[in-house]
Amino acid sequence: MGNDRFTVFGPEPLPVRRMLIFDRWGDLVYESRDFFSNQPESGWDGTFRYKKVLPGVYVFLIEIELTPGRTEVLRGDVTVLR
Numbered sequence: 001m002g003n004d005r006f007t008v009f010g011p012e013p014l015p016v017r018r019m020l021i022f023d024r025w026g027d028l029v030y031e032s033r034d035f036f037s038n039q040p041e042s043g044w045d046g047t048f049r050y051k052k053v054l055p056g057v058y059v060f061l062i063e064i065e066l067t068p069g070r071t072e073v074l075r076g077d078v079t080v081l082r
Contacts, residue, residue: 006078007043008062015065019044021078022059029053037064046080055082 008016013036021030021044029048036042046053062074 005040005043005045006060007040008037008064008074010037013038016042017063017065017071018061019063020061022061023048023053024056024058029058052082053080055080 006021008014008019016032016035016037018031018033019035020028023029030044032042032044057077057079059077060075063071064074065071
């Protein structure tokens with residue numbers, strides 16, 4: 001088991017305005033909006049159209065609200081292993 005979902009964690013729950021995951025060709029494979037950080041059930045489960053994605057590197061873009069009206073965009077990558 002282990003890390004079954006990819007999501008945002010921090011010292012306190014913050015509003016996540018959007019979370020996007022792209023494959024290596026730039027295709028959107030996951031999108032979620034308006035949830036709170038620190039909630040594992042709100043994250044990406046490594047699927048696209050109800051099927052497990054292939055192992056590899058996926059790019060994420062996360063817009064999180066640090067204070068009311070002030071957001072920060074986090075970018076990076078996540079590696080899916082099977």
